[in-house]
Amino acid sequence: MNLDRIQDANVRLTRGIALIGLIGLLIVATATLVDVLSRWLLNAPIAGVYDLSTLFISVTMAACFPAALASRQNIQVTFLAELLPAKVEQVLDVVAGIVTLAFFALLAWQLAVYCGELLESGETSFILEVPIAPWWIVVTALFFLCIPVQILVVFVDVARLFRHSPAVKKGAA
Amino acid sequence: QETIDLKFAVFTPEQEITYQEAMKPWAEAVMEATDGKVNIQMFPGGTLGRDGSKQIKMLKDGVADIAFIIPAYNPGLFPDNAVIELPDTSANATEGSVAFWRLLEGGNLRGYEDFEVLGMFTTAPYSIHGTFPIETMADLKGKKIRIAGKLEQQCVEAIGAVPVGMPISKIPESLSRGVIDATPMHYAALHAFGVAGATDHHYHNVLGSLPFGFIMTRETFDALPEDVQAVMREKGGEALARIFGAAMDAENAKLVQQTIDDPDQTVVEPSEQDRKDWAEAVSTCVNAWTAEHDKGEELHQALIEQLEAIRAE
Amino acid sequence: MDPITIALIGIGCMFLMIVAKVPIGIAMAMTGFLGYAFYDGVKPALSILVSEPVGIIQNFEFAVIPLFLLMGSFATAGGLSAEIYRLAYAFIGHRRGGLAMATMGGCALFGAVCGSSPATAATFGRVALPQMLQRGYAPSFAAGCIAAGGTLGALVPPSIIMIIYAVLARVPILDVFMAAVIPAILAVVLHGLTIALYTRYNPDAGPAGERTSWRERLIVLRDSWAVIVLLSAVIGGIYGGVFTVNEAAAVGAMFAFLLALFRRRLTWTTFLGALGETAANTAVIYLIIFGASIFSYFFTITGAPAAIVTAIGALDVPPLVIIFALLLMYLALGAVFETVSAMLITLPFVLPLVTALGYDPIWWAIVNIVVIELGMITPPIGLNVFVIKGVADNLSLGTIFRGVSVFVASDIVRLIILTLFPILSLALL
Numbered sequence: 036m037n038l039d040r041i042q043d044a045n046v047r048l049t050r051g052i053a054l055i056g057l058i059g060l061l062i063v064a065t066a067t068l069v070d071v072l073s074r075w076l077l078n079a080p081i082a083g084v085y086d087l088s089t090l091f092i093s094v095t096m097a098a099c100f101p102a103a104l105a106s107r108q109n110i111q112v113t114f115l116a117e118l119l120p121a122k123v124e125q126v127l128d129v130v131a132g133i134v135t136l137a138f139f140a141l142l143a144w145q146l147a148v149y150c151g152e153l154l155e156s157g158e159t160s161f162i163l164e165v166p167i168a169p170w171w172i173v174v175t176a177l178f179f180l181c182i183p184v185q186i187l188v189v190f191v192d193v194a195r196l197f198r199h200s201p202a203v204k205k206g207a208a
Numbered sequence: 209q210e211t212i213d214l215k216f217a218v219f220t221p222e223q224e225i226t227y228q229e230a231m232k233p234w235a236e237a238v239m240e241a242t243d244g245k246v247n248i249q250m251f252p253g254g255t256l257g258r259d260g261s262k263q264i265k266m267l268k269d270g271v272a273d274i275a276f277i278i279p280a281y282n283p284g285l286f287p288d289n290a291v292i293e294l295p296d297t298s299a300n301a302t303e304g305s306v307a308f309w310r311l312l313e314g315g316n317l318r319g320y321e322d323f324e325v326l327g328m329f330t331t332a333p334y335s336i337h338g339t340f341p342i343e344t345m346a347d348l349k350g351k352k353i354r355i356a357g358k359l360e361q362q363c364v365e366a367i368g369a370v371p372v373g374m375p376i377s378k379i380p381e382s383l384s385r386g387v388i389d390a391t392p393m394h395y396a397a398l399h400a401f402g403v404a405g406a407t408d409h410h411y412h413n414v415l416g417s418l419p420f421g422f423i424m425t426r427e428t429f430d431a432l433p434e435d436v437q438a439v440m441r442e443k444g445g446e447a448l449a450r451i452f453g454a455a456m457d458a459e460n461a462k463l464v465q466q467t468i469d470d471p472d473q474t475v476v477e478p479s480e481q482d483r484k485d486w487a488e489a490v491s492t493c494v495n496a497w498t499a500e501h502d503k504g505e506e507l508h509q510a511l512i513e514q515l516e517a518i519r520a521e
Numbered sequence: 522m523d524p525i526t527i528a529l530i531g532i533g534c535m536f537l538m539i540v541a542k543v544p545i546g547i548a549m550a551m552t553g554f555l556g557y558a559f560y561d562g563v564k565p566a567l568s569i570l571v572s573e574p575v576g577i578i579q580n581f582e583f584a585v586i587p588l589f590l591l592m593g594s595f596a597t598a599g600g601l602s603a604e605i606y607r608l609a610y611a612f613i614g615h616r617r618g619g620l621a622m623a624t625m626g627g628c629a630l631f632g633a634v635c636g637s638s639p640a641t642a643a644t645f646g647r648v649a650l651p652q653m654l655q656r657g658y659a660p661s662f663a664a665g666c667i668a669a670g671g672t673l674g675a676l677v678p679p680s681i682i683m684i685i686y687a688v689l690a691r692v693p694i695l696d697v698f699m700a701a702v703i704p705a706i707l708a709v710v711l712h713g714l715t716i717a718l719y720t721r722y723n724p725d726a727g728p729a730g731e732r733t734s735w736r737e738r739l740i741v742l743r744d745s746w747a748v749i750v751l752l753s754a755v756i757g758g759i760y761g762g763v764f765t766v767n768e769a770a771a772v773g774a775m776f777a778f779l780l781a782l783f784r785r786r787l788t789w790t791t792f793l794g795a796l797g798e799t800a801a802n803t804a805v806i807y808l809i810i811f812g813a814s815i816f817s818y819f820f821t822i823t824g825a826p827a828a829i830v831t832a833i834g835a836l837d838v839p840p841l842v843i844i845f846a847l848l849l850m851y852l853a854l855g856a857v858f859e860t861v862s863a864m865l866i867t868l869p870f871v872l873p874l875v876t877a878l879g880y881d882p883i884w885w886a887i888v889n890i891v892v893i894e895l896g897m898i899t900p901p902i903g904l905n906v907f908v909i910k911g912v913a914d915n916l917s918l919g920t921i922f923r924g925v926s927v928f929v930a931s932d933i934v935r936l937i938i939l940t941l942f943p944i945l946s947l948a949l950l
């Protein structure tokens with residue numbers, strides 16, 4: 036199997052999701068703009084904009100995470116590890132990838148628990164009083180998606196470790 | 209003997225009156241009365257969790273043992289609370305707090321079954337604070353007023369104004385940017401959240417008040433020794449509601465006087481006629497609420513009865 | 522175990538993970554989670570692990586971060602940075618070192634539509650560096666100038682790091698923006714003086730450009746209408762009392778988008794590129810905020826912040842000495858960490874300390890940001906320098922660090938001035 040192609044596919048798919056999320060953000064920006072104009076020109080701000088924006092924003096932000104993981108965008112301190120032999124550094128990459136995976140797995144699991152609590156309590160938004168659980172289920176699904184994405188990232192690193200090929204650089208593909 | 213350590217999470221700032229006049233004295237009184245059997249460690253200012261809507265989750269997950277909550281931050285969890293938010297009910301924090309406590313103690317309010325409510329209070333009723341002259345209710349017509357919930361939205365619409373939703377932290381900036389023209393608020397919050405600097409006209413017809421308090425989960429409370437439970441109840445409950453209500457009313461009176469004395473601020477007490485107009489206008493949102501809510505009529509009646517009883521005492 | 526020991530062990534574990542290339546946000550989150558679990562049980566630790574991210578991604582105030590990032594990306598895609606630069610050049614390019622000054626001025630103006638320091642450095646590295654080299658500027662001086670100018674992206678509001686500080690320290694974002702105005706002007710003035718002095722003694726490093734006639738200047742001004750409209754909408758909107766910060770971010774992002782679209786600069790590729798870049802940067806920033814929040818819970822529950830405040834309070838040294846000690850600590854941290862991480866790792870104990878000493882948290886926002894931005898241009902890890910290296914591969918890191926050193930000196934002077942005179946930050950509040 037071609038590692039570059041796995042890496043590429045991972046980046047492409049997740050970037051598509053992030054784009055949908057950010058187009059959602061542009062929609063929020065447009066709604067804010069309409070709200071501002073309507074407030075100025077018609078003295079008729081839209082009561083629900085804040086309410087819905089909050090829920091909408093959670094989803095759009097969550098959509099960014101898989102892409103960041105797939106493209107290995109992260110703030111790391113690399114200069115010390117770079118002093119080590121290349122092989123050791125590659126091992127560190129794998130370990131760091133597994134720690135990252137552990138974090139996202141824990142987070143996704145706990146988000147699912149949180150969704151369960153929301154479904155049970157029936158919590159609603161402040162003003163429009165729409166149930167908030169469905170929105171958080173979408174957020175949770177996006178964080179669950181981070182798990183296979185990060186598994187692929189780690190897999191590629193492990194495979195490269197055994198195939199003696201150079202490490203994948205940040206933001207590759 | 210083993211000390212029982214309890215973590216008390218307070219997401220509002222340490223300087224706030226609720227912390228200073230209710231929660232801190234209560235914790236100190238409990239520790240003193242139990243002779244060091246319990247040690248209550250306070251975490252004010254959100255150090256144990258800054259998100260107001262996550263306090264109940266924190267209790268259930270054991271992050272905190274006692275937590276300050278504003279039930280309105282979890283819409284849908286305490287369906288009957290809104291009764292105290294109805295306009296034209298309590299006249300001050302003392303009677304509001306005592307009445308609310310009695311409703312709670314009498315089992316009138318749903319959603320609290322899994323909790324031991326140690327203290328529960330209400331703010332003074334919300335008067336209107338704005339950036340433009342307000343002489344009568346008519347001046348509010350078409351003005352943008354901040355709201356934080358559905359009932360408030362209906363009431364603001366009932367007085368002819370335009371409701372705008374936003375979190376409390378955004379109010380000062382939004383007032384100075386003209387995003388809103390006024391906000392309903394009680395005086396202590398007006399100063400605590402930096403809104404006082406952005407408003408110069410204050411109008412004393414009122415909307416409802418907001419309940420808040422501190423609770424434990426039933427499970428954690430039941431695990432405490434009985435004598436500790438007894439002390440906690442004795443130092444809280446109606447007795448604390450009275451003490452805190454009085455403190456808040458005193459604070460409010462002081463701040464109102466300070467505002468009146470400030471030449472740059474105007475404070476308007478509504479005329480007899482204006483009060484009547486106001487009561488008539490807001491009665492539509494009260495009626496809408498009682499009609500919509502499954503126990504609306506019953507709750508509203510119970511509150512009115514409690515308030516009358518307290519006023520008669 | 523006493524709280525400070527536990528906290529130190531926690532910090533030690535975190536640093537160990539960071540050195541082993543674990544992403545900083547993840548290292549903070551996992552240390553915080555494990556430490557909390559050790560201290561208080563797994564269930565509460567799991568609760569914090571989820572509550573914090575939930576609170577952060579639904580926070581309306583943090584949502585301005587991607588909007589400001591988008592505005593910066595669209596502004597770059599729409600060619601606004603080149604226009605800003607041309608505008609600045611038309612007015613001061615004829616002086617000795619004028620191109621460098623135009624770069625500084627351009628960075629400051631671009632900083633008003635871009636919230637990030639490396640993004641500003643990258644943009645001007647592409648726009649200004651080739652021009653400077655073409656006019657015979659010394660490569661090290663030219664690159665150093667852009668690296669230093671890049672920090673204006675974070676020092677001129679709107680600024681991502683100011684937003685993060687404001688939300689976590691619970692002070693109004695607008696106040697921090699307001700407080701940054703005079704310090705940002707001071708930065709431009711001091712950098713301008715530095716350029717004038719440097720080129721006076723090293724005239725070959727920055728030869729004068731051609732003088733632009735007033736007629737041409739007016740033409741350039743007219744052609745820059747789009748830049749001027751965007752700058753006035755954002756700056757005027759925020760400071761003139763028209764928009765809230767959230768609205769300015771939304772309006773700015775939409776305006777920059779439409780501008781790029783109508784200028785036909787926005788192909789599918791650039792549009793997707795801008796969105797992709799914003800998405801990745803947003804997630805990275807959020808991840809660090811998650812980590813810092815989770816870590817700070819662990820830190821708080823150990824009682825370490827209070828213990829540190831008490832211990833330092835007992836030292837009986839003047840508060841200013843403590844402040845300068847903190848600044849030295851940040852210079853050391855800046856050698857290793859990127860800006861946002863350096864601030865977030867330290868905020869849980871530094872902020873209580875600073876306020877306990879009686880200082881204004883808004884003043885500290887400015888001083889804190891200035892000192893960690895200094896870390897962006899100092900070796901061995903200077904993100905802005907790396908970014909310039911990225912766009913100008915033929916320059917060595919050593920060359921760029923050498924060139925930036927005069928600006929480091931100017932930054933240190935500014936830092937001392939801002940520390941000694943809080944009024945410069947607080948006057949406009």
Ligand code: NA
Binds near residue numbers: 633634636637675677
């Ligand atoms: Na900026």
Ligand code: NA
Binds near residue numbers: 904
């Ligand atoms: Na550095």
